Amino acid sequence: MAQKLIDSQVMRAIRSDTNGSENKLLENLQYLEKNPVGQCGVHIHLSQLQRTNKRADYIRIAERVFDPIKIAHNCELFVLENFDIILTAPSTRIGDIDKILASVKSLFKADPLVERRDATGEESFVTWYDLEEDFEYFKEAVVSCALSSKRQNLEFGASGLEDDKLTPKNLDQLARVFRKLDARPLMRNQSAVQIGANGQGQLLFREFYVSIADLRKKVAPEIDLLADRWLFQYLTTILDQRVLHMLRNQSMDDLPKNISLNLNIQTISTKDFQLFDQFVGDQAHRIILEFQPVDIFSNIFAFVEVRDQLQSRGYKVLVDALQPLVLDFFDPSMLEADFYKIAWGDRLGGSATPEGQNEMRELIHSIGSTNVIITHVDSEEAVRFGLLLGVQKFQGFFVDRLVEAMTTKAAQSLKGA
Amino acid sequence: MSSQNQESLFLDYVRRLELHRQGREMVHFHLSKLRPFNRREHHIRVAADAFEGMVKELQGQIFILNNSDIIFIFKMEAMGEVEQAIEKIKFLFGDDPLLSEDEADGHGFKTWFDVENDYDQIVEMARNLVDAEKNLKNDGGARDAKSSLLARQEEGERLTPRTLDRLAEALKAADLTNMVRRQYVCAIEGAQMVPTPTFSELFISISDLRETLLPGVNLTSSPWLFQHLTETLDRRVLSLLGKTEERDITGDISINMNVATLLSSDFMKFDENVIAAMRGNIVLELQQLDVFGDLNAYLFAREYVKDRGYRICIDGVNHLTLPFIDRERLEADLIKLIWHPDIIHGGHDLTNKVKRQIMLTGASKVILSRCDSEESIEFGRENGIKLFQGRHVENLIAEENRRRNMRMLKKNAARHETETKKLKSLTKR
Numbered sequence: 001m002a003q004k005l006i007d008s009q010v011m012r013a014i015r016s017d018t019n020g021s022e023n024k025l026l027e028n029l030q031y032l033e034k035n036p037v038g039q040c041g042v043h044i045h046l047s048q049l050q051r052t053n054k055r056a057d058y059i060r061i062a063e064r065v066f067d068p069i070k071i072a073h074n075c076e077l078f079v080l081e082n083f084d085i086i087l088t089a090p091s092t093r094i095g096d097i098d099k100i101l102a103s104v105k106s107l108f109k110a111d112p113l114v115e116r117r118d119a120t121g122e123e124s125f126v127t128w129y130d131l132e133e134d135f136e137y138f139k140e141a142v143v144s145c146a147l148s149s150k151r152q153n154l155e156f157g158a159s160g161l162e163d164d165k166l167t168p169k170n171l172d173q174l175a176r177v178f179r180k181l182d183a184r185p186l187m188r189n190q191s192a193v194q195i196g197a198n199g200q201g202q203l204l205f206r207e208f209y210v211s212i213a214d215l216r217k218k219v220a221p222e223i224d225l226l227a228d229r230w231l232f233q234y235l236t237t238i239l240d241q242r243v244l245h246m247l248r249n250q251s252m253d254d255l256p257k258n259i260s261l262n263l264n265i266q267t268i269s270t271k272d273f274q275l276f277d278q279f280v281g282d283q284a285h286r287i288i289l290e291f292q293p294v295d296i297f298s299n300i301f302a303f304v305e306v307r308d309q310l311q312s313r314g315y316k317v318l319v320d321a322l323q324p325l326v327l328d329f330f331d332p333s334m335l336e337a338d339f340y341k342i343a344w345g346d347r348l349g350g351s352a353t354p355e356g357q358n359e360m361r362e363l364i365h366s367i368g369s370t371n372v373i374i375t376h377v378d379s380e381e382a383v384r385f386g387l388l389l390g391v392q393k394f395q396g397f398f399v400d401r402l403v404e405a406m407t408t409k410a411a412q413s414l415k416g417a
Numbered sequence: 418m419s420s421q422n423q424e425s426l427f428l429d430y431v432r433r434l435e436l437h438r439q440g441r442e443m444v445h446f447h448l449s450k451l452r453p454f455n456r457r458e459h460h461i462r463v464a465a466d467a468f469e470g471m472v473k474e475l476q477g478q479i480f481i482l483n484n485s486d487i488i489f490i491f492k493m494e495a496m497g498e499v500e501q502a503i504e505k506i507k508f509l510f511g512d513d514p515l516l517s518e519d520e521a522d523g524h525g526f527k528t529w530f531d532v533e534n535d536y537d538q539i540v541e542m543a544r545n546l547v548d549a550e551k552n553l554k555n556d557g558g559a560r561d562a563k564s565s566l567l568a569r570q571e572e573g574e575r576l577t578p579r580t581l582d583r584l585a586e587a588l589k590a591a592d593l594t595n596m597v598r599r600q601y602v603c604a605i606e607g608a609q610m611v612p613t614p615t616f617s618e619l620f621i622s623i624s625d626l627r628e629t630l631l632p633g634v635n636l637t638s639s640p641w642l643f644q645h646l647t648e649t650l651d652r653r654v655l656s657l658l659g660k661t662e663e664r665d666i667t668g669d670i671s672i673n674m675n676v677a678t679l680l681s682s683d684f685m686k687f688d689e690n691v692i693a694a695m696r697g698n699i700v701l702e703l704q705q706l707d708v709f710g711d712l713n714a715y716l717f718a719r720e721y722v723k724d725r726g727y728r729i730c731i732d733g734v735n736h737l738t739l740p741f742i743d744r745e746r747l748e749a750d751l752i753k754l755i756w757h758p759d760i761i762h763g764g765h766d767l768t769n770k771v772k773r774q775i776m777l778t779g780a781s782k783v784i785l786s787r788c789d790s791e792e793s794i795e796f797g798r799e800n801g802i803k804l805f806q807g808r809h810v811e812n813l814i815a816e817e818n819r820r821r822n823m824r825m826l827k828k829n830a831a832r833h834e835t836e837t838k839k840l841k842s843l844t845k846r
Contacts, residue, residue: 052713057680061721064685103724110716168582168645175578229677229710230648233641234578266640294710298640300737325712330741 010151022146025078025086029142032088032131039074040091041129041138043145044104045113047082048124050345052323053111059083065103069096082149086142091130101126110325163224166231170223175238177219183242186210186218191403192260192373192395195383201402204373204393205258205288208247210239233264233294240267248279252286260288260318265295268306277313284314288339292320296335307336318373327360333367340367344376344386344396361389424550427480427488428543429762434532440493441532443539446506447515449484450525455513456485464509467502471495473812483550490532503527573635576642580634585649587630593653596625601814602671602784602806605794612813615804616669616700619658621650644675644706651678655687671700671730676707679718688725696726700751704733705742719748730784736760736767739774744782752778753786756793756807775800 014022063079070077075089105114116124129138189206216225240263296303307317318339332340369390377396471477477491515525603612637643651674708715730751744752760771780801788807
């Protein structure tokens, strides 16, 4: 229901939610319009943070940094639904506000927004207004921000707030359902490709995974499966069993040439994997097994043992879901896996500085650029940027489109022949 | 992952005895030959307890093998005590036919070795034990039904969502105050190894929790359900601490927290109630898996709590993950490195790697934890580590307290003596 709403509709919605921050902000604006003398306005653009940093718990903590000024006379703070924060205060408090802003910035210092400047050299993180002089600009900025905040909320809905959370109690019931689950209709696959210097793509492998969204629709439409990450991880251990079960109920000949699977490390020592291993037989080289960093660091001894065991059988081991940020902290190749997946994100994006690019190229080179796969690739730009860094392996929505084009082309040339 | 088994610890120990063979004896109790009913786990434990005093006094070392046999190596001075212990064990198993056989040929129940003369034989025996143990593990295949049943029996029932739910319910009503344990992190100085506490870790004893609320359940069988449980415990610890008066908590303390807990409103509430000055006395211990599970969340939480004045320690680091922990970039005040005998017995390469990593981390920022032997502390001190924690540290503290009491007693006695002398001299006059 992503229909476009016109401004007046959105405004009506703001006004009808009398206790909403957006409405209170606009009410305050009316008051300030008559009393702007000696007042300043501060707009903190937290809505422009990276997606990973736009979390309700982060914003709550950031809001708390304002506590000392919130209780002061004549200061008003509004946290909008899109996470932007707007503060109005007497201009005499600029020093205090500056201190607070420095704390908020340091909270988000891993986010590129903090350092970013727009074309005119202005900070992207915060905009200051002298209400005596710039009231009209402030009003315009605030109203359009309130509108877009509310519109977003109306069009996409407050995500997951009404859903039940995953708890040990409902997990118990879910686990039972999961154990009998037929994974086949929920299986999806996504291709990873190698892109050569000539721009030609070549299929590397297909990742088989269970669609969590479809799974939820099928078994627990009212429960937010991702609300508790540990309990969700537990569910994935059961999914592992179901996926392995499903795969060994067909023939290796029916599977694509190379496939990858996401598994928990613990799963490797279960009977399900033993049976799968027998089923795979001498075809282990066709299979890549993907493990999560959190799983690896929860018991590195187990990982090392499993990795060696799998590699000696001929399987390939892949470390999944590395945040680009991780490269600032350690060299993943110390994990001695065959492949490393790094998620495409802002830090890898075109916004990075030339020095940043050089550093990233060096890091990727030291991991071994042939072992790195950039995932979540959603645009041609991402691929171009990856190639620039020396990476040749990619996965993501954009790659899916490439693969589609490749297959149609292949089919056409077959027809033509 | 299981730590080193007793067989390989025995082999390690025997190897290290090479230069200290003199004046030591070894006795091997063949408890594996007892009738099955007589060698249940608790039988073996009670038998082993007979040697506990000597182990604590560092008179000897005990190994309880997988087949229930017990091996005790001790200094000659302790012979009298050992004989008493043997009498106790004989009494304990008096009903078993093995002990009458013992009378017949004197060999069925126990075998004596003189470490100096029989050294080679002992090494060979230890080696065979290690090999046999390895084969046993490999023979059974990775997980055949029988061995997994056996393992489950040994490890306890698995933690399931249902038991976790039961536990969560029980936790709501349970009084955890008496399950809070305190273990000191100490600086250890001088040849005398005098421990000086720098702060103490407050934690809820998982084994007490299990004994009280869910006996027989292995709480760590699923890492994920366990992790969920720790978040529940975090909140309980915060509310316990929030209630305690300042005077109840003496000195600096550390508590274990999940990153998610730090970001929750529970922590916010705790932080609001804690006296600002006390924040600096609190070290927050975060598990490495939690740091790497979501690095972004760690970085945010770190800024938040450090700004409030807390200190951060990265907990659960081991010799394999140490190279991944860039303490400076992570801006952690301290890291806790778990001691493992492999650090010195796992080959030169590993030892050197660990030493290098300690240098890189900053030895003064490392706490060597789970120190259960003297060699762990020796290794740490040789490499500049100042802070230690673990069973052996607790022993040192006890020892130091004894020494202090002795000094006090002596001082009192001396004072008493001079006073009586004075009295005497007075009466003489």
